[in-house]
Amino acid sequence: MVSRRYSPWALRFTTLTIVLIPVAVGINYIGKLFASALKLPLWLDSIGTVLSGMLAGPWIGAISGAVNNIVFGITADPISFWYLVTSIAIGLVVGYLAFTGWINTFGRAVVLGFVVALVAAVVSTPLNVILWEGTTGNVWGDALYTALMAKGWPVWLASFLDELVVDVPDKLATVVISWLIYRALPKRLVGLFSGRNEVESL
Amino acid sequence: MRLSLYVPGNSWVHRLDPLTKLIMAVVAVILVFVLPGYWASAALLAVSLGVLASGGVLRRSVPVFLGVSLIAITFFVVQGLVYPGNQHPALTLGPVTFYQEGLLLGLKLSLRLYNILAATLVLILLTNPSDLVESLVRRGVPSRFGYVVVAVLQMIPNMAATTGTIMDAQRSRGMETEGSLWTRMRAFIPLMGPLVTSSLIATEERALALEVRGFSGNRKPTFLHEEVIPPYAWAVRALYLAALILAIAGRWIG
Numbered sequence: 001m002v003s004r005r006y007s008p009w010a011l012r013f014t015t016l017t018i019v020l021i022p023v024a025v026g027i028n029y030i031g032k033l034f035a036s037a038l039k040l041p042l043w044l045d046s047i048g049t050v051l052s053g054m055l056a057g058p059w060i061g062a063i064s065g066a067v068n069n070i071v072f073g074i075t076a077d078p079i080s081f082w083y084l085v086t087s088i089a090i091g092l093v094v095g096y097l098a099f100t101g102w103i104n105t106f107g108r109a110v111v112l113g114f115v116v117a118l119v120a121a122v123v124s125t126p127l128n129v130i131l132w133e134g135t136t137g138n139v140w141g142d143a144l145y146t147a148l149m150a151k152g153w154p155v156w157l158a159s160f161l162d163e164l165v166v167d168v169p170d171k172l173a174t175v176v177i178s179w180l181i182y183r184a185l186p187k188r189l190v191g192l193f194s195g196r197n198e199v200e201s202l
Numbered sequence: 203m204r205l206s207l208y209v210p211g212n213s214w215v216h217r218l219d220p221l222t223k224l225i226m227a228v229v230a231v232i233l234v235f236v237l238p239g240y241w242a243s244a245a246l247l248a249v250s251l252g253v254l255a256s257g258g259v260l261r262r263s264v265p266v267f268l269g270v271s272l273i274a275i276t277f278f279v280v281q282g283l284v285y286p287g288n289q290h291p292a293l294t295l296g297p298v299t300f301y302q303e304g305l306l307l308g309l310k311l312s313l314r315l316y317n318i319l320a321a322t323l324v325l326i327l328l329t330n331p332s333d334l335v336e337s338l339v340r341r342g343v344p345s346r347f348g349y350v351v352v353a354v355l356q357m358i359p360n361m362a363a364t365t366g367t368i369m370d371a372q373r374s375r376g377m378e379t380e381g382s383l384w385t386r387m388r389a390f391i392p393l394m395g396p397l398v399t400s401s402l403i404a405t406e407e408r409a410l411a412l413e414v415r416g417f418s419g420n421r422k423p424t425f426l427h428e429e430v431i432p433p434y435a436w437a438v439r440a441l442y443l444a445a446l447i448l449a450i451a452g453r454w455i456g
Binding site (some may be wrong): 146 | 208236280283307322326331350351354355371400401405406
C-alpha cells in the first residue's frame with residue numbers, strides 16, 4: 001500500500017525542506033569550487049540540486065535548480081539564467097526517479113546518471129540552437145559540432161551531440177558523487193527530509 | 203569573498219529602484235531578439251554600455267566581457283567554417299577557409315552575447331540583490347522565496363570560507379590533491395562529503411530557529427526599509443517600455 005505521503009509527487013514544503021533549498025544551491029557552488037581547485041575537467045555544479053531531489057523529491061529538486069540559476073543569473077553569470085529550464089528538469093527527474101527506487105543500488109544510480117545527462121542535453125539543445133545557433137561554448141563539444149557540421153549533419157543533431165558529450169561525463173559524475181554522499185548521510189536526516197520519518201517531524 | 207558582483211555607489215542608476223532596473227534589463231534582453239540588423243544591435247549595446255558607464259562600473263564589467271571572449275571567438279571559428287549557408291570564401295589560412303556568411307553570423311551571435319551580458323550587468327553590477335528580492339516580495343512574490351534567495355547570498359560566502367579549512371584538514375591527513383586525474387577525482391569526495399553532511403545537519407537547527415521566529419506564520423510581513431522610488435524612475439520605465447513597443451511595432455510592420 002502506498003500512502004499519499006510516500007508518493008514521489010507529494011508536496012514536501014515544510015520549513016525544513018525550504019531551508020534545504022539554499023543549502024542545495026550552496027552545495028552546487030562549492031562543488032564547482034572544489035572541481036576547479038582540483039583542476040577537474042568537469043563542472044560538478046549541480047550536486048546540490050541532485051541531492052535535494054534525492055532527499056526531498058521532485059518539487060524541491062526543481063525549485064533548488066531554479067533558484068540556483070536565478071541567483072547566479074542576478075549576481076554573477078547572466079547566461080546561467082537562460083539554462084533555468086535545464087536545472088529544473090534535472091531536479092524533477094532526479095526527484096522522481098529517486099523516490100521510485102532508482103537510487104537503491106550503485107548500478108541504478110549509474111543509470112540515473114545517464115538519464116539525467118540525456119534529459120539535460122535534450123532540454124539544453126533547443127536553447128543552444130535558438131540562442132547560439134547550436135554551439136555550447138565548450139571547446140571539446142564545439143570541436144565535435146564543427147566536425148559533424150563539416151560532414152553535413154543537421155544542426156539539431158550536431159548540437160545535441162555537442163551538448164551530450166559534455167553532459168554525459170559531468171552529469172554521470174555528479175549523480176554518482178551525490179549518490180555516494182547520500183548513502184553516507186545519517187539515516188535520521190534522510191527520513192526527516194523525505195517525510196518518511198515516523199518519529200520526528202517538523 | 204562575496205558572491206555578488208554588486209558595486210555600491212551613488213550614481214543615478216544606483217538610486218533607481220530595483221524594479222526599474224529589472225525592467226531595464228528585461229526590456230534590453232527582449233530588444234536583443236526583436237531588433238533587426240547589426241546597426242540596431244550595436245546601438246543597443248552602446249546604450250547598455252552607456253548606462254554602465256554612467257553608473258561608474260564600466261571598468262568592473264571588462265573582466266566579465268573578457269571572460270566570455272572565448273565563446274565569441276568560437277562563434278566566429280565554428281560558424282565561419284561550417285555554417286550551412288556558407289557560399290563566399292572570405293579568407294583562407296592554410297588548409298581552412300572561412301566564409302563570409304558564417305563570419306557575419308558569428309558577428310551577429312557575438313553581438314547577441316555581449317548585448318545580453320551588458321543588459322543584465324545593469325542588474326548585476328548596479329543593483330543590490332537583496333534590495334531586488336525585497337522589492338519583488340513587496341509586489342507579491344512569496345516571502346519564502348525571498349528568504350531562500352537572500353539565504354543563498356548569505357550562505358555561500360560562509361560555505362566557501364570553510365572549503366579552505368576542509369582542504370587543509372584533509373591534506374594534513376595525507377589526502378593527495380595533486381597528481382593524476384583519478385587521484386584528483388578521488389579527492390573530491392572527502393572534500394565534498396564533510397561540507398555537505400555538516401550543512402545538511404545544520405539545516406535542522408536553522409529550520410527550528412526559523413519556526414520559533416514565526417517563519418510558517420500566515421501574517422503579512424512588514425518591511426525593514428521604506429521603498430524610495432525617485433521621480434525620474436517613472437520616466438526611465440516609460441522610456442524603456444516605449445522603446446520596446448516601438449521595436450515590436452516596427453518588427454510587425456517592417
